[in-house]
Amino acid sequence: DAGVIQSPRHEVTEMGQEVTLRCKPISGHDYLFWYRQTMMRGLELLIYFNNNVPIDDSGMPEDRFSAKMPNASFSTLKIQPSEPRDSAVYFCASTGTGANYGYTFGSGTRLTVV
Amino acid sequence: AQKVTQAQTEISVVEKEDVTLDCVYETRDTTYYLFWYKQPPSGELVFLIRRNSFDEQNEISGRYSWNFQKSTSSFNFTITASQVVDSAVYFCALSEATDSSYKLIFGSGTRLLVRP
Numbered sequence: 001d002a003g004v005i006q007s008p009r010h011e012v013t014e015m016g017q018e019v020t021l022r023c024k025p026i027s028g029h030d031y032l033f034w035y036r037q038t039m040m041r042g043l044e045l046l047i048y049f050n051n052n053v054p055i056d057d058s059g060m061p062e063d064r065f066s067a068k069m070p071n072a073s074f075s076t077l078k079i080q081p082s083e084p085r086d087s088a089v090y091f092c093a094s095t096g097t098g099a100n101y102g103y104t105f106g107s108g109t110r111l112t113v114v
Numbered sequence: 115a116q117k118v119t120q121a122q123t124e125i126s127v128v129e130k131e132d133v134t135l136d137c138v139y140e141t142r143d144t145t146y147y148l149f150w151y152k153q154p155p156s157g158e159l160v161f162l163i164r165r166n167s168f169d170e171q172n173e174i175s176g177r178y179s180w181n182f183q184k185s186t187s188s189f190n191f192t193i194t195a196s197q198v199v200d201s202a203v204y205f206c207a208l209s210e211a212t213d214s215s216y217k218l219i220f221g222s223g224t225r226l227l228v229r230p
Contacts, residue, residue: 031216033218042220042221042222042223043205043220043223045217045218045219048216048217050216055215056215056217089157091159093159093218095216095218097216101147101211102161102164103149103161103209103218104161105151105158105159105161107157107158108157108158108159110157
């Protein structure tokens with residue numbers, strides 16, 4: 001398996017623009033997570049899905065952030081409109097259960113909003 | 115609620131020294147999992163170990179060892195004979211992994227600098 005795949009690796013955008021981050025989890029994993037990493041706040045869990053259904057979005061900072069998982073192999077995190085304070089590294093991770101339990105992280109997307 | 119505390123923000127050692135990274139956790143569940151991840155300067159999160167709450171045996175993997183003590187809610191990580199390549203940020207994490215939650219919560223990380 002190629003692991004968790006995130007795209008793009010780097011994104012630079014202007015304030016006010018819409019940004020979409022993408023994630024492909026490991027095949028067979030039931031859970032998908034979106035994290036944000038900043039110097040000030042460390043690694044924060046934004047939202048996670050189980051079988052494509054959002055379970056806990058209490059970490060989503062505000063209404064400008066939204067996440068979807070239309071199928072088992074794809075998820076998006078969208079920021080609209082983007083602001084400079086959204087600049088961070090965004091990680092996607094997935095895990096299965098039972099014998100497949102173990103969180104695998106993607107390489108992250110470094111977002112810079114100017 | 116879950117909480118992970120890594121009190122050491124930054125540690126600096128000279129190569130070949132042993133170093134221990136501390137991790138203290140809080141959880142109300144009796145079944146939970148603890149993890150350590152390494153984040154090198156390149157930025158990816160590299161899995162090091164997973165330990166479940168029912169297994170208190172210490173584990174050794176090469177120069178790495180982990181000490182799990184439920185009595186003190188600690189899961190400490192020791193690097194023996196440190197090397198420059200060990201320089202990274204190390205994160206301890208906790209998951210209650212129950213039917214209702216598979217949230218993985220991270221500590222704030224400890225930055226380890228190994229000087230030649």
